[in-house]
Amino acid sequence: MYQANEQGFYGEFGGAYIPEILYSCVLELQQTYLQVIESKEFQTEYHELLRDYVGRPSPLYHAKRLSERYGAKIYLKREDLNHTGAHKINNTIGQILLAKHMGKTRIIAETGAGQHGVATATVCALMNLPCVVYMGKLDVERQQPNVKKMEMLGATVVPVTSGNMTLKDATNEAIRDWCSHPSDTFYIIGSTVGPHPYPDMVARLQSVISAEVKEQLQEKEGRSHPDYLMACVGGGSNAAGTVYHYLDDNRVKITLAEAAGKGVDSGESAATIHLGTEGIIHGSRTLLMQTPDGQIVEPYSISAGLDYPGIGPLHAHLARSGRAQILAVDDDEAIRAAFELTQLEGIIPALESSHALGALPKMKFKASDVVVLTLSGRGDKDMDTYLRYFNR
Ligand SMILES: *Cc1c(COP(=O)(O)O)cnc(C)c1O
Numbered sequence: 001m002y003q004a005n006e007q008g009f010y011g012e013f014g015g016a017y018i019p020e021i022l023y024s025c026v027l028e029l030q031q032t033y034l035q036v037i038e039s040k041e042f043q044t045e046y047h048e049l050l051r052d053y054v055g056r057p058s059p060l061y062h063a064k065r066l067s068e069r070y071g072a073k074i075y076l077k078r079e080d081l082n083h084t085g086a087h088k089i090n091n092t093i094g095q096i097l098l099a100k101h102m103g104k105t106r107i108i109a110e111t112g113a114g115q116h117g118v119a120t121a122t123v124c125a126l127m128n129l130p131c132v133v134y135m136g137k138l139d140v141e142r143q144q145p146n147v148k149k150m151e152m153l154g155a156t157v158v159p160v161t162s163g164n165m166t167l168k169d170a171t172n173e174a175i176r177d178w179c180s181h182p183s184d185t186f187y188i189i190g191s192t193v194g195p196h197p198y199p200d201m202v203a204r205l206q207s208v209i210s211a212e213v214k215e216q217l218q219e220k221e222g223r224s225h226p227d228y229l230m231a232c233v234g235g236g237s238n239a240a241g242t243v244y245h246y247l248d249d250n251r252v253k254i255t256l257a258e259a260a261g262k263g264v265d266s267g268e269s270a271a272t273i274h275l276g277t278e279g280i281i282h283g284s285r286t287l288l289m290q291t292p293d294g295q296i297v298e299p300y301s302i303s304a305g306l307d308y309p310g311i312g313p314l315h316a317h318l319a320r321s322g323r324a325q326i327l328a329v330d331d332d333e334a335i336r337a338a339f340e341l342t343q344l345e346g347i348i349p350a351l352e353s354s355h356a357l358g359a360l361p362k363m364k365f366k367a368s369d370v371v372v373l374t375l376s377g378r379g380d381k382d383m384d385t386y387l388r389y390f391n392r
Pocket residue numbers: 086087088115116190191192232233234235236237238239305306350352353376377378
């Protein structure tokens with residue numbers, strides 16, 4: 001009921017709205033991805049790398065002091081402990097293996113904050129494939145440490161000067177590159193967005209998160225399902241991985257946090273599900289922030305990983321169908337939550353993950369509730385922002 005159909009639709013959302021020149025490569029990918037991903041050879045190589053290179057399974061940690069604060073039993077799924085510091089590597093490992101199976105010799109990617117760019121440059125170094133990362137010029141300037149990492153890893157970072165010079169423009173440029181080199185190039189998309197099969201493919205590659213949660217909960221709680229799953233949503237990949245194996249289990253409530261920036265009604269937010277209307281962005285039909293005449297509204301969030309004007313089609317469907325509750329968490333609430341987790345548990349979360357934590361005060365738990373909240377990444381990259389608040 002919540003899986004993509006043959007054409008990549010989740011209810012009314014999804015599909016593949018692409019320029020004609022890309023038709024044959026998207027079709028090739030659609031016809032290949034499932035067969036490869038489900039093959040024994042792929043699964044063996046993928047899981048070996050997740051174990052020995054990424055460091056999986058990531059722990060499911062019972063956060064006792066945080067639990068006391070919110071009156072429920074809260075577990076953190078520790079994607080922050082992965083190699084490169086976030087969940088994104090689960091996806092890039094899978095896609096680069098697929099690229100190799102398909103005989104592609106050149107990798108391209110888009111990146112906003114640089115996290116997906118670093119995860120892609122990392123697996124390209126590992127597999128000895130050339131890598132070009134498109135990044136808005138503004139993001140290149142404000143995310144220098146990640147730009148340096150990508151360059152050290154051997155990637156070419158191309159600053160994009162069109163539009164507002166941020167993620168949306170970098171994505172457009174990556175699609176343009178793909179159109180010019182359709183036969184030898186594999187485009188590694190970083191979230192559950194883009195034309196079919198990307199949303200489904202990325203969700204499957206991230207689904208290792210909920211597969212592990214099931215086993216870990218069984219061991220710790222004697223039952224494999226929680227009462228609540230919580231995650232932040234930018235494009236939706238860590239959330240998709242968190243909920244994947246529980247989508248049809250109605251005992252499990254799903255709460256997703258999107259970035260409200262300076263407030264949902266402030267004109268400066270990235271609360272796509274609260275504010276968005278149906279439209280097409282980067283190849284799929286989904287909810288997006290746009291003006292009445294269809295111009296994309298520039299998103300804002302303190303967290304660079306959440307300020308995307310669209311949302312994955314799966315998540316648009318989960319919201320519309322009522323399967324998931326969507327809470328908007330603003331900059332200040334996220335910062336407060338980050339300091340709270342640091343002080344209670346000794347864990348500095350990524351700003352994106354802080355939005356999921358920032359949803360905790362808005363919840364009404366029973367003492368017996370088991371909550372699994374995905375900590376999508378670690379906060380090293382966000383220290384400048386945190387310290388600016390700390391010294392205020
Ligand atoms: C990129 C990123 C996100 C947002 O992307 P999703 O696809 O929505 O998961 C969230 N957390 C971290 C740490 C990120 O790097």
